[in-house]
Amino acid sequence: MTLFGLAGITNTNAFASENDVKWDEEWDVLVVGSGFAGSAAICQALEDGAKTLMIDKMPVLGGNSAINGGAIAVVNSSFQKDRGIKDSYELYVKDILKAGLGLNRMDLVEVIAKNGNSAYEWTLQKGVYYRNALGQFGGHSVPRTIWPEINSGGKITIPLQEFAMRNGGTIRTRVILDDFIKDENGKIIGAKVRENYDFNFDPMKDESENKTGVVKYYKVNGGIVMATGGFSYDIKFRQEIDPAITPDLDCTNHYGATAQALKVMMKNNAKTVDLKWIQLGPWGSPDEKGFGIAPVFAIPAFSYGIMVDARTGKRFVNELADRKIRSDAILKMHKNPDGTITHPVVICDSVGAKGTTKANVYRGIHKNVIKVFDTLKELADFYHIPYDGLKKSVDDYTRYARARKDEEFGKPFFEFKGVVPDLTKPPFYAWRALPKVHHTMGGVKIDTEARVYDNDDNVIEGLFAAGEAVGGPHGASRLGSCAIPDCLVFGRIAGRNAANLAKKDKEC
Ligand SMILES: Cc1cc2nc3c(=O)[nH]c(=O)nc-3n(C[C@H](O)[C@H](O)[C@H](O)COP(=O)(O)OP(=O)(O)OC[C@H]3O[C@@H](n4cnc5c(N)ncnc54)[C@H](O)[C@@H]3O)c2cc1C
Known part of the structure; x- marks a missing residue:
């Protein structure tokens, strides 16, 4: 033995x-x-x-x-x-x-x-x-x-x-x-x-x-x-x-x-x-190998934005929960019955994106990991997210952020430069999430x-x-x-x- x-x-x-x-x-x-x-x-x-x-x-x-x-x-x-x-x-x-x-x-x-x-x-x-x-x-x-x-x-x-x-x-x-x-x-x-x-x-x-x-x-x-x-x-x-x-x-x-x-x-x-x-890190991206740039952009994106199931446009977890809760939630939802994978999409607006350095944002865009969209409709079309579902999630989240109370997942809201960022200021930044073995x-x-x-x-x-x-x-x-x-x-x-x-x- x-x-x-x-x-x-x-x-x-x-x-x-x-x-x-x-x-x-x-x-x-x-x-x-x-x-x-x-x-x-x-x-x-x-x-x-x-x-x-x-x-x-x-x-x-x-x-x-x-x-x-x-x-x-x-x-x-x-x-x-x-x-x-x-x-x-x-x-x-x-x-x-x-x-x-x-x-x-x-x-x-x-x-x-x-x-x-x-x-x-x-x-x-x-x-x-x-x-x-x-x-x-x-x-x-x-x-x-x-x-x-x-x-x-x-x-x-x-x-x-x-x-x-x-x-x-x-x-x-x-x-x-x-x-x-x-x-x-x-x-x-x-x-x-x-x-x-x-x-x-x-x-x-x-x-x-x-x-x-x-x-x-x-x-x-x-x-x-x-x-x-x-x-x-x-x-x-x-x-x-x-x-x-x-x-x-x-x-x-x-x-x-x-x-x-x-x-x-x-x-x-x-x-x-x-x-x-x-431990799996919930902030990896399938669009790059290893740690990459997504986890760096994830800090503001998860703090000030939302993560949605691309099949419905709905949020499914507190984006600021600990790593295990988020990774488990992603792995639970992302496999389709036919074995294919649908990666969730993380979204924040231009105010949220200022939570990291411009250099980090540019690196992510340059590496084709982070995408930028002028409207939510363009973002939804690119990731094949049902627009109505996404729009509702964004509107609900913006309401929660302004009231500083997340009625669905209890996510805490924090001020950034004197405001609590919501999802109203284009352009919108997005990336696909995939947990990776981390620790x-x-x-x-x-x-x-x-x-x-x-x-x-x-x-x-x-x-x-x-x-x-x-x-x-x-x-x-x-x-x-x-x-x-x-x-x-x-x-x-x-x-x-x-x-x-x-x-x-x-x-x-
Ligand atoms: C990409 C990435 C980002 C992270 N970011 C953060 C962060 O921002 N904040 C945070 O708190 N944590 C972070 N972590 C976790 C943290 O980096 C690690 O837990 C930490 O670096 C571990 O440090 P360590 O000294 O224990 O081991 P390591 O830094 O891994 O060093 C161990 C060393 O031992 C050597 N070694 C192993 N076996 C032998 C041997 N038999 N003989 C000789 N040498 C040997 C290895 O080659 C290695 O160089 C991150 C982890 C990764 C992978």
Whole structure:
């Protein structure tokens, strides 16, 4: 019987002792993965005096974090205070739990809620710049999302990595962690890696079959931080976990988001939680591959506009509900009895479109994802939506927006530049929606100190994990813009604790 019925992963307590390996190098802390969690971990470990190496299996740094939208939800930021927005940790936790269907690890959520704003302020000291903007993502009760100077996680990871390099850290690409080396008590004391690894993208294959690179052994005196991200692009693995996540579903992630590192941890007896929860982002578009531009335009479009079933012109969900509710609603309605698919259409007017930058709108139009129409009739004809149905939905919605009360789906209305946008000011902007695999909520079990647990619920000495590699904080569905604070907060905790172990080791 394989662990959790997943093919190819057998649980082993076998260890290679210090005498079994010839060490090639020695470090205090090894950080595996160079996204938000890994970059935060290396910076923190360096600040705490540890000789630290960060490796990434890919030829470029940053994983999903580097291609991410840069949206960070934190409580009581200066941006909220400047705008008089009242928020609280309790409300933040409540929103996360609601999206996660209450399956979240409360202790981990509280740590994120309480430390998110200080993690953001810590990135300021590392040279990250933020623009003066505050947004509200679906599922959040108040505006609390902020962005770096442009909508890109790379604007956070790169300054952190530069800080690490300036402060004595070592960073290497194309080095894959293959296994841990343990002492006779099961404590992790090092890593087996392959340098010059050649990642070869085939999402239908198990990445563990790729044998490229040169084997090396790194001795680690403190801890190893697994900041190895999620497995959304591992089509084979994700389907073993949830057969409903079929290979034809597109994915927003970078190609390296496979389950290889998770399997290494499972093989070494790490306990996993919530693997079955795989999130679809409701704002993908069938008219482009990957993440694309639609999710960026979706922020104002879902806030100020409507999403309709193209067969009727009717709304069918609160456009600001959390991702799971919206994705489930789309997938439920979009398949026709004959197997064909009708994609819902998201519509906002010219005022709503001003909720994002002109550059984003132009990019969407240029890529043929966003379409612009002078009249609703032209829009209805283009997407084959019954005009009467659409007109009624638009009129009803405009009435709700003006009364600030959505009588059908309870969507909250927010002011934009002093007005609550409705759907009366042409031109009208529209795009077709299709959920895409976006985030894996499951991963290894940690505690609030980022220590990884084994299947007997004991701490695996010397092993830490942070970010999307971890299961628990987000329950059944992650709330938008809450991954970055999770990664930064727990990346710092993991880096600090891994460094502390090295100090203890030196004191002994
Ligand atoms: C397109 C997109 C947009 C997003 N936008 C937002 C947003 O605006 N706000 C938000 O909060 N969240 C967002 N998310 C989610 C968020 O980006 C991720 O959850 C987050 O980046 C995960 O960070 P991480 O550090 O855990 O992992 P990653 O950033 O994925 O980094 C993991 C790294 O580990 C490396 N790795 C894996 N295994 C090994 C191994 N064995 N050896 C060596 N290296 C290894 C990988 O190559 C990768 O570089 C977005 C996600 C995507 C895909």
